[in-house]
Amino acid sequence: MEFELGEQAEALRTRLRELLAEMLPENWAGPFSDDERVRAVADRVCQRLARERLLTIDWPAEYGGAGASVWEQTVLREEMWAHLEPRGAQYMGLSWVGPTIMRFGTEEQRREHLPPIAGGRVVWCQGFSEPEAGSDLGSLSLGATRDGDGWLLSGQKIWTSYAPIADWCFLAARTARAEGAKTHGVTIFLVPMDRPGVTVRPIDSMLGVLHLNELYFDGARVTGADVLGTVDHGWEVIKFVLGHERIGIPRYARDDRLLAELSGLDGAGGGAFGLELVRALVHARLARLLSYRAVARREAGTLTDREASTARMAAIQLDQEVASLALNALGPNGIAPSGGGELLGHAEDIYRYARSATIASGTIEIQRMLVARALTSEETT
Structure with missing residues (x-):
C-alpha cells in the first residue's frame, strides 16, 4: 500500500506551518489553560482557519468545508497536534461531533450545529464516562425519564474534558432498561450547557485544568429536538463516534x-x-x-x-x-x-x-x- 500524500497535501502542510508560525506566540505551551489570553489564541487560530476553509477542510462546502480529501484532513490534524493543538478544546467538535451530526442529525440539527463548528465558534464536551461506566460504556446509568413530550435527565458523568468552557454536551443517557444486550436503551442527546439542572465541578489532577470534571444532571429537561439519531438506539451513534475518535x-x-x-x-x-x-x-x-x-x-x-x-x-x-x-x-x-x-x-x-x-x-x-x-x-x- 502506497502512502505518498501527494502535492496538494504537502502544499497544505507548508501553508499550515506558515500560518502557525505567524499566529502562535513564542514558547507556545498549548491551549489547555484557564488563562483567557491563551484561550484567545486558540479562538483566533480557529477563526483564521475557518475563514480560509481549512478548519473543516474535508467537510462538504454546504457545511462550511472545502470538500478536500481525507489525506488533506490528515495533514491538518498532524500539523495541529505537532504544534501542541492550537485549535484548543474545539478539536472535539471538529474531529467527531460535526461528522456525527452530519451522519445522524436531522436537517434542523445540521443547520443549527454545523455552521458554528465550521466557523470555530463553539466548544463541545463529551458526556460518556461515569463513575461506574468508563471503558464499559454499556453500563452507563445516567437516566432520562419520560416527562410529557420530553425527558428529565438525572445522574452524573465524570472525566468530561473542557466542561467548564463548553457550550454543548454530546450526552449518552439511558432511556430504557437494558433487555439482553446492555447497549440497548441508550440515547444520544445534544444538550446546551447553560440548561437549568446542569452543573460542572472541576477535578484537580496531574493533567492540569480543564481535562477532568464531574458533570451533574438534576432534572435537566430535553425534548425530541435534542435527540441525535433514534431513541434507545444510540449505540450505533457511539460506535461511529469511537471509530472517529x-x-x-x-x-x-x-x-x-x-x-x-x-x-x-x-x-x-x-x-x-x-x-x-x-x-x-x-x-x-x-x-x-x-x-x-x-x-x-x-x-x-x-x-x-x-x-x-x-x-x-x-x-x-x-x-x-x-x-x-x-x-x-x-x-x-x-x-x-x-x-x-x-x-x-x-x-x-x-x-x-x-x-x-x-x-x-x-x-x-x-x-x-x-x-x-x-x-x-x-x-x-
Whole structure:
C-alpha cells in the first residue's frame, strides 16, 4: 500500500506551518489553560482557519468545508497536534461531533450545529464516562425519564474534558432498561450547557485544568429536538463516534517532532540512549503507517475495530515511550525546563498528559480485547 500524500497535501502542510508560525506566540505551551489570553489564541487560530476553509477542510462546502480529501484532513490534524493543538478544546467538535451530526442529525440539527463548528465558534464536551461506566460504556446509568413530550435527565458523568468552557454536551443517557444486550436503551442527546439542572465541578489532577470534571444532571429537561439519531438506539451513534475518535488524534506527529529535537542533543547518537532513540523512531514510523492504513480503510468504508484499535494502541504506547525518553534525557531540566527545543521545553507537561493516553477513549486493555475478538472472528469464518 502506497502512502505518498501527494502535492496538494504537502502544499497544505507548508501553508499550515506558515500560518502557525505567524499566529502562535513564542514558547507556545498549548491551549489547555484557564488563562483567557491563551484561550484567545486558540479562538483566533480557529477563526483564521475557518475563514480560509481549512478548519473543516474535508467537510462538504454546504457545511462550511472545502470538500478536500481525507489525506488533506490528515495533514491538518498532524500539523495541529505537532504544534501542541492550537485549535484548543474545539478539536472535539471538529474531529467527531460535526461528522456525527452530519451522519445522524436531522436537517434542523445540521443547520443549527454545523455552521458554528465550521466557523470555530463553539466548544463541545463529551458526556460518556461515569463513575461506574468508563471503558464499559454499556453500563452507563445516567437516566432520562419520560416527562410529557420530553425527558428529565438525572445522574452524573465524570472525566468530561473542557466542561467548564463548553457550550454543548454530546450526552449518552439511558432511556430504557437494558433487555439482553446492555447497549440497548441508550440515547444520544445534544444538550446546551447553560440548561437549568446542569452543573460542572472541576477535578484537580496531574493533567492540569480543564481535562477532568464531574458533570451533574438534576432534572435537566430535553425534548425530541435534542435527540441525535433514534431513541434507545444510540449505540450505533457511539460506535461511529469511537471509530472517529480512536484515529482522530495523530499523536505520532508530535512524537516525531520530539524525537527530532532529541536527536539533536549531545550524545544522542551513541550508547543506551542512542538505542532507545532509534527504537522510538521505528515505533513512530510504525504508528504513522498503521494510522494511515486505518484512514485509508475508513475512506473505503472497510474500517473495522481491528485496524482502528491497532492504530490507536501503537499511537498511545508511542506517546508514553517518547515522553518518558524525553524526560529521562533532559534530567532535572525536564522538570524545570530551561529551553532546549520548542517541544522539549514542555517535556514535563507532555509526560503528564501522556499518562492518560492508555485510558482515554477506551483503555488499552479494551483495545486489545477488540483486536482479539476481530482476529478470532476472522479465524472462524
